[in-house]
Amino acid sequence: MKITINKKKVTAAPEETILDVAKKEGIEIPALCFHSDLKIKASCRLCLVEIKGRPGLYTACSTKVEPGMEIVTESVKINKARRINLELIFAQHQEECNDCVMNFNCELLGLARKYKININRFDDRKKGLPVYEFGPSLIFDSSKCIDCGNCIDVCQQQGIGYLEKKEKGNLYRVVPAKNKECIYCGQCLVHCPAGAFEAVGEFEDIAKPLEDKNKVVVFQIAPSIRSSIGEEFGLPHGSVVTEKIVAGIKELGVDKVFDVCVGADITTIEESLELIERLESKKNLPMFTSCCPAWVRFIESYHPELVPNLTTVRSPQIILGGLIKTYWAQQEKIDPERITVVSIMPCVAKKYEITREELNINGLRPVDYVLTTRELAKLFKRKNIDLKNIKPQKIDNPLGLPTGAGVIYGASGGVMESALRTTYKKLTGKKLLKVEFKQIAERTKAAEVKIGNQLIKVATVSGIGNAKKILENNPYDYVEVMACPGGCIGGGGQPMLADEEIRKKRAASLFKIDSRKKIRFADENPIVKKLYQKFLKDKKIVHSICHTKFYEQN
Amino acid sequence: MKIISEIKRHNLLGRSGAAFPTALKWELVSKAKAKEKYIICNGSEGDPGAFKDGFILENYPQEVIAGIKIALEAIDNSSAYLYLRKDYYKKFDKKLIKGLDIKLFKKTGGYLAGEETSVCAAIEGERPEPRIKPPFPSESGLWGCPTLINNVETFYCVAKIAQGKYEKKRFYSISGAVKNQGVYELPLSWSIERILAETGNLPKGKFFLQAGGKALGEVLLPSELKRQVKGLGAIVVYDSKTDAMALLRKMVEFFLVANCDKCTPCREGIYRIGQMVKKGEIDKKALADIFFVLENTSFCALGSGSVLPLKSLINKLL
Ligand code: SF4
Ligand code: SF4
Ligand code: SF4
Ligand code: FES
Numbered sequence: 001m002k003i004t005i006n007k008k009k010v011t012a013a014p015e016e017t018i019l020d021v022a023k024k025e026g027i028e029i030p031a032l033c034f035h036s037d038l039k040i041k042a043s044c045r046l047c048l049v050e051i052k053g054r055p056g057l058y059t060a061c062s063t064k065v066e067p068g069m070e071i072v073t074e075s076v077k078i079n080k081a082r083r084i085n086l087e088l089i090f091a092q093h094q095e096e097c098n099d100c101v102m103n104f105n106c107e108l109l110g111l112a113r114k115y116k117i118n119i120n121r122f123d124d125r126k127k128g129l130p131v132y133e134f135g136p137s138l139i140f141d142s143s144k145c146i147d148c149g150n151c152i153d154v155c156q157q158q159g160i161g162y163l164e165k166k167e168k169g170n171l172y173r174v175v176p177a178k179n180k181e182c183i184y185c186g187q188c189l190v191h192c193p194a195g196a197f198e199a200v201g202e203f204e205d206i207a208k209p210l211e212d213k214n215k216v217v218v219f220q221i222a223p224s225i226r227s228s229i230g231e232e233f234g235l236p237h238g239s240v241v242t243e244k245i246v247a248g249i250k251e252l253g254v255d256k257v258f259d260v261c262v263g264a265d266i267t268t269i270e271e272s273l274e275l276i277e278r279l280e281s282k283k284n285l286p287m288f289t290s291c292c293p294a295w296v297r298f299i300e301s302y303h304p305e306l307v308p309n310l311t312t313v314r315s316p317q318i319i320l321g322g323l324i325k326t327y328w329a330q331q332e333k334i335d336p337e338r339i340t341v342v343s344i345m346p347c348v349a350k351k352y353e354i355t356r357e358e359l360n361i362n363g364l365r366p367v368d369y370v371l372t373t374r375e376l377a378k379l380f381k382r383k384n385i386d387l388k389n390i391k392p393q394k395i396d397n398p399l400g401l402p403t404g405a406g407v408i409y410g411a412s413g414g415v416m417e418s419a420l421r422t423t424y425k426k427l428t429g430k431k432l433l434k435v436e437f438k439q440i441a442e443r444t445k446a447a448e449v450k451i452g453n454q455l456i457k458v459a460t461v462s463g464i465g466n467a468k469k470i471l472e473n474n475p476y477d478y479v480e481v482m483a484c485p486g487g488c489i490g491g492g493g494q495p496m497l498a499d500e501e502i503r504k505k506r507a508a509s510l511f512k513i514d515s516r517k518k519i520r521f522a523d524e525n526p527i528v529k530k531l532y533q534k535f536l537k538d539k540k541i542v543h544s545i546c547h548t549k550f551y552e553q554n
Numbered sequence: 555m556k557i558i559s560e561i562k563r564h565n566l567l568g569r570s571g572a573a574f575p576t577a578l579k580w581e582l583v584s585k586a587k588a589k590e591k592y593i594i595c596n597g598s599e600g601d602p603g604a605f606k607d608g609f610i611l612e613n614y615p616q617e618v619i620a621g622i623k624i625a626l627e628a629i630d631n632s633s634a635y636l637y638l639r640k641d642y643y644k645k646f647d648k649k650l651i652k653g654l655d656i657k658l659f660k661k662t663g664g665y666l667a668g669e670e671t672s673v674c675a676a677i678e679g680e681r682p683e684p685r686i687k688p689p690f691p692s693e694s695g696l697w698g699c700p701t702l703i704n705n706v707e708t709f710y711c712v713a714k715i716a717q718g719k720y721e722k723k724r725f726y727s728i729s730g731a732v733k734n735q736g737v738y739e740l741p742l743s744w745s746i747e748r749i750l751a752e753t754g755n756l757p758k759g760k761f762f763l764q765a766g767g768k769a770l771g772e773v774l775l776p777s778e779l780k781r782q783v784k785g786l787g788a789i790v791v792y793d794s795k796t797d798a799m800a801l802l803r804k805m806v807e808f809f810l811v812a813n814c815d816k817c818t819p820c821r822e823g824i825y826r827i828g829q830m831v832k833k834g835e836i837d838k839k840a841l842a843d844i845f846f847v848l849e850n851t852s853f854c855a856l857g858s859g860s861v862l863p864l865k866s867l868i869n870k871l872l
Contacts, residue, residue: 042686045818045851057850062686077850084847088822121840122826147821170810171825 001067006074018049018060018071029073030082030111032089032193033148034061036499037485038157041149045085046111049073057081083115091122093194094129094143099203100195101374102496103232103381107193108146132176134162136200136355137184137348138492144196145174151188151197158187158483159465160298181301181554183464185294185483186348186492199348199372199493206379209369210252215340218328219249220258220320220399224346224410224488225373227509231495231502232377233387238505240513243392245344245376248385250393258399260343261406263320264418266531267291268405268522270313270546271415272422275478279456284308286476289415291315293353294483296550298464303471304552312547316409317343317350318359320399321366322545327535328399336362342369344376346410346491349483358549372493398527404514405522411507412462412487413437413445416480420449420458422523427451431521442466443485446476462487555584557628560715569707569724570596570668571767571786572855576708582692584629586700593625593634594677594696594703597642598661598668602808603768603790606725607706609737611642614710615650621709622656624716625702635659635696637673665769665812666856670695670703683814684854707787724787728755730763731793746789747779760794762871769808770859773866798871803831805867809860819847820857827864836868 003012005025012021017040022029033044042062049060052070057078072078090112097109112119129143152174155163162182165172176182189197201208209217221242230239246257271289278287290296290310299306314322321343325336343350347370353359354367371379380387395401405421408414417435424432428451435458437445443466446459460480461467467481484490489506490498498506519525536542562577583591595618599607610618622634634656638646643660651658659677666672667682674696676682695701704712707725714720722742729735732755740749746765750756764771766785774781783789792801806828815821823844830836845861852858 040686041816042853043817045847045853048851059851064688081847081851084843085818085851088818088826088844088847091822091826125822125825147815149816165815170807171821172815 001065003065003067003069003071005071012065014064016065018058018063018065018069019047021065022060022073027073029060030107030114031061032107032111032146033150035150035191035193035497037191038150038153041153044089044146044148046082046089048078048081050075050078079115082111083117086111086115086117087119087121089146090117090119091124092126092146094124094126094141095119096141096144096195099198101189101198101202102195103374103378105496106195107497129173133200134176134182135184135352137352138182138186138189138197139200139202140176140188140197142174142196144194145192146194147172147174148193150191150193154187154191157465158183158185158463159468163188181297183294183297183301183483184349184352184492185464187484189348189492190490190494190496190498193497195496199375200351202372202375203378206371206375207382209340209342209371210254212340214338216256216334216338217254217340217342218256218258218324219254219342219344220260220263220317220324221245221249221344222260222317222346222410222488223264223407223414223510224491224494224506225344225376226407226513227410227506228346228489228494229373229377230387232374232381235388237502238509240509241387243394244387244390246395247390247393248380248387249376251385251390252379252383254342256396258320258324259395259402259406260316260320261402261409262399262525262527263316263318263323264406264409264415265403265522265525265528266319266323266536266546267313267316267409268415268418268422269528269532270542271311272419272426274311274313275419275423276426279454279477286474286479287311289480290550291409291415292349292482292484292488293347294349295464295467295481297349297352297553298467298483300550300553306471307550307552310550312549314359314546314548315353316406317345317370318353318366318548319546321354322359322361323399323531323535325364325366326361326545327531336364340369341367342371343367344373345370346373346488346493347484348372348492350493356548361544373491374493374495377495398530401525401527403522403525404517404520406525407513407517408510410488410510412443412482413460413480414487414510416458416460416478418522419478421521424449424451425521425523427454441469444470462490555628557624557712557716558584561712564715564720564722566708566711566715566720568705569711569787570705571601571770573785576704576712579692579702579704580625580628582690583700583702586693588700589631590697590699591629591632592696592699592701593622593629593632594670594673594701595622595634595636595706595709596668596670596673596703597636597638597706598673599639599642599706600665600668600812601767601769601786601788603729603764603771604727604786604788605729606727606737606787608639608642609727610706610710610725611638611646615647617710617713618706619650619654619656620713620716621704621711623654624712625704625709626655629702632702633657635677637661637677665808666814666854669854669856671854673703674701683816684856726783727788728753728791729789730791731757731761731796732791742782744782745780746774746783749783749789750779750791755791757791757793762792762796764790764792764863769812770856770863772862773870775870798867799831799834802864802867802872805863806831809856813856817851817853817857819844819851820853820860823848823857824860836872841868
């Protein structure tokens with residue numbers, strides 16, 4: 001259909017909203033409560049437009065286009081209304097701009113500037129409202145909340161419903177539910193337009209790992225951060241900056257930088273062995289992946305009967321951290337107690353994961369600190385390190401050289417793909433060419449793979465809400481679950497407010513790295529091979545470094 | 555369809571206060587193509603100054619049911635709900651709907667739970683909060699099906715039209731500082747003054763009143779009563795002793811409780827007005843700005859409708 005928007009004639013499809021069309025045309029309309037992942041709430045009342053021939057103002061996010069519509073997106077009336085509503089929004093929001101996850105990339109602040117409003121016209125009505133801590137992962141400062149409802153919706157979408165509205169003195173507030181468990185996925189955080197959530201330690205503690213001068217500090221970087229952190233420095237979405245990250249970390253004075261993807265290669269090998277075993281014994285099938293701690297926590301808290309179905313293999317950061325403090329420490333003749341391992345993760349649940357005591361090796365935690373992608377960016381910015389202009393540096397040997405299989409762990413489907421490659425090869429001696437996955441539900445794909453004369457059924461799913469559906473009717477042998485939409489590239493530690501388009505670009509870059517790697521099978525990684533020959537020689541040591549236990553939590 | 559053209563001929567307007575042409579609603583729902591359609595008779599009567607639906611349900615329940623039955627016949631694939639405020643629900647004689655495709659539903663929640671999209675949400679078991687319109691219920695209402703929602707009195711009128719007994723009257727709830735509080739069925743054409751006079755309710759001394767409901771009705775002075783009642787059929791009379799500031803405080807309190815806190819202008823705007831009223835200091839510029847966004851950008855009619863009573867009270871009496 002044909003419509004006009006700001007006098008420009010454009011074509012639009014019947015299902016599109018005015019906001020959709022404006023976005024396509026590059027016309028900016030402030031849309032604070034809109035997020036393409038979530039249902040339209042039309043509650044902030046900023047995306048106002050006028051429609052010729054109809055009285056009043058309309059919200060662009062919720063109004064569908066109609067043939068012949070003539071839309072105006074800026075006028076004296078529109079701007080006046082936007083300005084007042086913005087002032088009212090700011091009157092709820094206790095500003096804390098220096099310590100905010102938005103890193104000054106905040107839409108609220110941008111709008112305040114654009115519309116030249118007085119952000120303090122009214123006093124902050126939420127001053128002194130409670131700050132909640134969700135375990136070792138998240139902090140929710142309800143005095144920053146502007147009541148858009150995004151976090152409630154996304155947590156509902158995750159099938160958890162940990163956040164809810166509660167009435168207090170005639171006004172509703174967002175509060176954590178008393179009788180539920182948060183799984184620490186951090187999706188609330190990355191969907192909040194007001195920066196009301198942050199990771200535990202975000203800002204205050206990020207320099208801590210670097211402070212003790214007697215320690216040897218080793219950073220290990222997660223697969224998915226290499227294609228996302230560039231965004232914090234104005235690089236296009238999906239830019240791959242692995243070696244720039246290394247250079248930046250080195251400039252912080254860190255001794256070594258390793259790649260969590262090497263840990264992922266070991267996870268793959270162990271997980272593949274376990275899968276083969278379970279397929280033979282037909283016990284505890286389907287086997288579920290366990291490298292996402294939010295998913296693990298979901299199972300432990302809400303479906304303890306499925307704990308035996310989780311693979312016992314440790315997640316990549318934990319395996320690599322363990323190896324750094326054992327194998328590498330031996331090689332370098334360093335007392336493991338003197339080593340600080342810092343993981344850079346796309347994730348806030350990983351902050352929780354490292355506190356799990358059953359992971360300790362000889363009384364030491366494999367990983368001492370987890371910093372999120374955002375936190376590393378903040379650290380860089382504090383030290384005036386600009387990833388855009390920094391000269392790349394090679395990552396360190398020996399634990400810095402992964403296969404392509406390790407890199408794709410950062411996107412939904414990657415763990416499955418890597419495990420299938422290795423399993424297929426192990427059982428048939430041949431290389432698996434391509435597995436055809438079919439989309440069967442939201443963020444859910446399934447495939448049947450013929451390995452020798454066995455037909456195994458596999459599925460990959462991201463988002464706990466979607467995973468819950470798969471649990472109901474589950475004909476599978478092996479299922480990969482990631483808590484965040486699209487996998488870790490959409491994680492709760494990533495740069496703020498990504499949508500599907502951005503997540504796709506981040507993921508595509510990881511798969512591109514894989515496709516260009518010479519070695520794409522975890523078991524062919526020379527370092528990993530060497531590790532199995534020289535260090536991971538017997539069951540006992542493999543067990544202490546690569547496997548763990550899970551149990552019911554409440 | 556005959557009944558619809560009859561309704562149209564009598565120019566019947568909905569009696570919930572919104573005064574939407576009834577025939578148009580009926581037409582939209584009857585023409586919609588769907589395997590399932592719903593009819594909802596809305597007896598949620600949430601305005602603190604209105605009690606005429608309760609009166610009708612008590613005195614003319616047969617007519618109301620007859621009106622719903624006519625709708626069931628006029629609209630294919632339909633079944634009906636009678637959505638009633640708690641006390642009306644309790645009193646309602648369930649025998650009246652025996653054998654009919656009409657289910658009773660008890661209202662939960664407050665004032666806003668009577669708004670038509672909130673009604674749909676409530677029956678679906680969700681929080682009674684207004685939904686985005688369009689789609690309007692006539693297109694996609696209860697469980698996403700075309701839904702006809704009319705007020706109790708509207709169904710009563712339909713029954714009267716079908717019987718050929720409709721006399722262009724409506725029910726007025728009259729309350730406050732008057733001698734003869736009650737519900738009166740009187741001609742639509744009468745002015746407020748005449749209604750008060752004929753019911754023996756016109757005060758002698760100084761007074762003012764609210765016409766159109768205690769929630770959303772406009773504040774009118776004695777010199778302004780030559781007009782008809784707009785909105786809800788309810789008149790609330792206040793005597794000269796009434797403290798206008800205290801009344802304003804009450805009004806604001808009502809909106810603070812009644813609104814759903816979903817949209818910025820209504821949640822924050824009413825809160826800010828509340829703060830001003832509490833302190834007794836009204837910042838005229840801020841108030842005008844808040845009225846502007848309430849009127850122009852509220853999500854639902856409660857927010858935009860709140861301006862009329864508040865503004866008229868402040869302008870005329872403070
Ligand atoms: S971290 Fe995840 S589970 Fe916890 S409140 Fe946020 S969205 Fe819900
Ligand atoms: S905490 Fe953030 S996402 Fe949640 S309702 Fe408040 S502003 Fe919205
Ligand atoms: S999907 Fe990745 S980022 Fe999200 S909770 Fe799981 S491990 Fe963390
Ligand atoms: S984005 Fe449309 S109302 Fe918030």
